[in-house]
Amino acid sequence: MSLTWPDQLEFELGELAPALADPVLNSMNFLNEIAGRYPGAISLAAGRPAEHTFDVGAIERHVQRFCRYLREERGWDEARVCRLLFQYGRTKGIITELIARNLELDEQLSVDHEAIVVTVGCQEAMYLVLRALRADPSDVLFTVAPTYVGLTGAARLAELPVWPVEGGADGIDLADLTSKLGQARSAGLRPRALYVMPDFANPSGLSMSLAHRRRLLEVAAGENLLLLEDNPYGLFPQELSDRQPTLKALDQRRQVVYLGSFAKSALPGARVGYLVADQVVRDRNGNAGLFADELAKVKSMLTVNTSPISQAVVAGKLLEHDGSLIPATAADRGVYRDNLRRVLAGLQRRFPDGAHGVRANAPAGGFFVVVTVPFPVDDALLERSAADYGVLWTPMHHFYDAGQAVNSLRLSCSVVTAEQIELGLDRLAALIHDRLEEAG
């Protein structure tokens, strides 16, 4: 298709929202574009969930299971069932009660279902919260660096500046958090929230200990700081017995907005996530409502409501497993655990005890491993890796907001076979050795 015509309306990119020219919004495009150009390369870059459970027939089975629940457990007639699935519906969603029950069972988290808003994936949940919190240009958001690109991108769209806080080995450096909050307030800025992923974070792979979660909640209480807890990987520890309570389950002060996803625990294609926002919001007359209701107002102007058909698919999967996704994800958990162990063992074998200055971290679960190397890892190196070595991974600088050089890369191990892992690590090791030799 030709892209030049005489006398046509055109835009300059600079005339559009500044976020569109921002590196953060172009990061994902760049990484997808490289993956598209080298389809034969082994991908240790993609953070997608495993595909072994995918089955078209499950859509019908799940929808029917949900309809049976409506008819038999709720006593609905067929017209009402049809209307629920096909018509416009409740902005906060039609499966909030089932989600509340799932949180009770899988996270020992008791929440009123009225505090839940079902969203178009967790991404919409993030945007709703950031958009609602952004009241004026003095508002700022805090995140642990490195941070999930989707969060930073949503903050860009909401025009909410992001202040990074050191992650460190504990998942967040609380002294740095306190210091940065003080700096922001001294500069006349208003810290609105801190975004954290306490379990097997993307991209760092790190988790917070129970003691550190408690300390974080204490600091947040002292600072009256809202915490945004994102938990897409919580069901995927290496050992189920190692699971930690979420911040929201420990929260005594309604200090935490919980961001939930069914993309990894049920299926990505439904695009169903949710948020729990039980904070009280008072209007000028002192009338109290829930933060969830304010977020639903934002949603009504963004997407109106999440597809009830998609919600029915997720609800059917929940019902099929009596509301809990822990047994339902046993096979996935096995795949992720075996892959993670294979990647960690494979790195240890190829670079024993930090040989050549190459070290991996040791995530207790999740999809990601971070490898630190003794040279900056830039996009040119990724391009070379794809073209000359046939392996894809993600330069960690994409997860830092400052544009600085970063000496590390992220490996994903969620959608690869054992053979792909070994071959991918061989290729990565060859690249690293060649790069080290060139440096002399």
Place this chain on the structure above:
Amino acid sequence: MSLTWPDQLEFELGELAPALADPVLNSMNFLNEIAGRYPGAISLAAGRPAEHTFDVGAIERHVQRFCRYLREERGWDEARVCRLLFQYGRTKGIITELIARNLELDEQLSVDHEAIVVTVGCQEAMYLVLRALRADPSDVLFTVAPTYVGLTGAARLAELPVWPVEGGADGIDLADLTSKLGQARSAGLRPRALYVMPDFANPSGLSMSLAHRRRLLEVAAGENLLLLEDNPYGLFPQELSDRQPTLKALDQRRQVVYLGSFAKSALPGARVGYLVADQVVRDRNGNAGLFADELAKVKSMLTVNTSPISQAVVAGKLLEHDGSLIPATAADRGVYRDNLRRVLAGLQRRFPDGAHGVRANAPAGGFFVVVTVPFPVDDALLERSAADYGVLWTPMHHFYDAGQAVNSLRLSCSVVTAEQIELGLDRLAALIHDRLEEAG
């Protein structure tokens, strides 16, 4: 649930995004809340589509039809089909080629499918465009007054001020448009776009003639003004032979972004809409891309991608009818036509030739009729109508942005039976007569 606790984090509404306290975002809540409080009242307020075609079995049939298309017409294997429906996917959508074919068949509109972005309903399409166009505080949006509340609400969230343009009998008063554009520019503001619904507009019911569409395109060309054409009701004229070409079909200058919806033509529950944005965007180096690709970047940070399961349901319905929704909507069209005629005839019978100063307009299709009365129609009158007369309708002031008194109300005739229409009009007539008597 109690809403007061000691030592809990709370917000003041005034600390959140100003849009949340805006009457526009609370309009829909208020109207839904009234409907919820008077479930026994006849609703001439709801703009939802008719429900006679709803059938849970259709979900499976449509999904299977789409899968068959992928296997048989595209030659895909089962793993690829499963991955498309279940995995994360293309931000611009997986059914853009089928939508392009539908536009060719039903609207004689030829567009490259790369210029299409599938969205979570038309609401997301609106927000994507407004968010991308809002670069700085000098940007303003023009709309025809009265305007769909969802558009005004999306503009509030995007912090894009809305300048109303007179509608008049032609659908838009072009002299007023030119004058307002001049005023805005003189004030140092930058008009970004004009939002219009040329076919059976919500809420006015009005349509633009072919000649007036051409004049609007000429004016827009002269002003280098982007037009946002929203077309949810285009398939529902009283007579198919009366259909007019869309602005986008007449557009020679890529002057029009087309906003499409399947909520009324296929089913609301899929939450699938789309936009066509074939404008060229040039970056600082002169590289050209499509506006659709910039809008997809915004979408990647809002909802990532529209549920492929929802897209499959819509695609299956399109494929079942060889790509055209004109025959597929014949029964709906009959319902809407009969209801519209019955409402118009019923009003004429009860208030012949403007008796008592009560007049209806004469829409050529769509879901809505506007009734003008000789007194201001406020929310208190609606409340009284619901409580004492048992009929719901929509005060037109909700569709004007200025908070002024408005002497008219909107009647919807899309989800009512003939009996409900007659009884609803009897009740409305009783309310009007009583109100007139009180005024003396």
